Amino acid sequence: MPVILHHLNADSSWLVSFSEPNYTLLLDPWFTGPQVDFHPLFSSQSHVIPSQFTSIQELTSHLTAQNRRIDAVIVSFEFSDHLHKETIEGDGGLGARTPFFALPRAGKVLRSWGRECVQDIPEADSTVKVNTDPDAELAIELSYVTATTTYTGRRLHGALAISFPMPEQKKGVVLYSPHGIPSQDLEQWYQRSKNKREEIVAVISGWDAISNPWWLGGAISLGAPSIIPFLRSLPKPSLVRYWIRTHDEHKDKRGLVGRVLRRDVWTKDMVSKEFGPELEVVELGSGEQLGIDW
Numbered sequence: 001m002p003v004i005l006h007h008l009n010a011d012s013s014w015l016v017s018f019s020e021p022n023y024t025l026l027l028d029p030w031f032t033g034p035q036v037d038f039h040p041l042f043s044s045q046s047h048v049i050p051s052q053f054t055s056i057q058e059l060t061s062h063l064t065a066q067n068r069r070i071d072a073v074i075v076s077f078e079f080s081d082h083l084h085k086e087t088i089e090g091d092g093g094l095g096a097r098t099p100f101f102a103l104p105r106a107g108k109v110l111r112s113w114g115r116e117c118v119q120d121i122p123e124a125d126s127t128v129k130v131n132t133d134p135d136a137e138l139a140i141e142l143s144y145v146t147a148t149t150t151y152t153g154r155r156l157h158g159a160l161a162i163s164f165p166m167p168e169q170k171k172g173v174v175l176y177s178p179h180g181i182p183s184q185d186l187e188q189w190y191q192r193s194k195n196k197r198e199e200i201v202a203v204i205s206g207w208d209a210i211s212n213p214w215w216l217g218g219a220i221s222l223g224a225p226s227i228i229p230f231l232r233s234l235p236k237p238s239l240v241r242y243w244i245r246t247h248d249e250h251k252d253k254r255g256l257v258g259r260v261l262r263r264d265v266w267t268k269d270m271v272s273k274e275f276g277p278e279l280e281v282v283e284l285g286s287g288e289q290l291g292i293d294w
Helices: 056-064 085-089 104-112 183-196 224-233 255-260 268-272
Strands: 003-007 014-018 023-027 035-037 043-046 072-075 100-102 118-120 141-146 158-166 170-177 198-205 209-211 219-221 242-245 252-254 262-264 280-282 289-292
Touching (some): 003 198, 072 104, 100 104, 141 183, 158 183, 198 224, 242 289, 268 280
Parallel strands (some): 023 072, 100 118, 170 198, 198 242
Antiparallel strands (some): 003 014, 003 289, 014 023, 035 043, 043 252, 158 170, 209 219, 209 262
């Protein structure tokens, strides 16, 4: 049962698709239009590289041609570069009965829009099932690994664990951490979960370290330096197979934040040098995808 990771833009919108049986998750949709925090004079940003699709309607048509559909939507944060109202609610947007799974703050925003099919994603020691049909052949579960050791803590940093069945009664896990998470929090999660026969098949995270001045909250994306110690701590038989870049698009930034934001860029070569050939470091452009089989 392969999983396909499909990058829908150059930032952090994804499809996570399974086959045998078909099941497709839409993650953090933001296709077109600006993303504003509080007020455009404070922070506004737009894509520089076009998204593969300009609307949910276009994406739905693409999936329909493959006998697929959007089975559920996952939202990691309440910020509009992850939860973009015009993408979700615009013309030809997601239907009223589309299931959403979201962190609590994002879930609150969705409910304020009148969305009724919203379920909160719990923290790491609990899970929520995505497909609740008792006869479902594919048991996908979600949980959230909370950051406990950063100033902004659970508001901004953490990792979403998407788990699914693999052969020999194992579970595969895709870790999605667009803003990064301190390695010690991931290491503690791994120690708690390793008895569950879970295998991390991919980590999707930002590589660039991005920050505001301390008076605007400091670190935004912890970048590659936050993930490298965790990956090095894993025993070699358990080493993650793929480390995939996300949320690092050099967007058109305006307002106060755009003027003071700092970015320490990590290239693919820089990240690759930290590991041997057993870890594949991947950059997927807008519209590109990676199939993972076992």
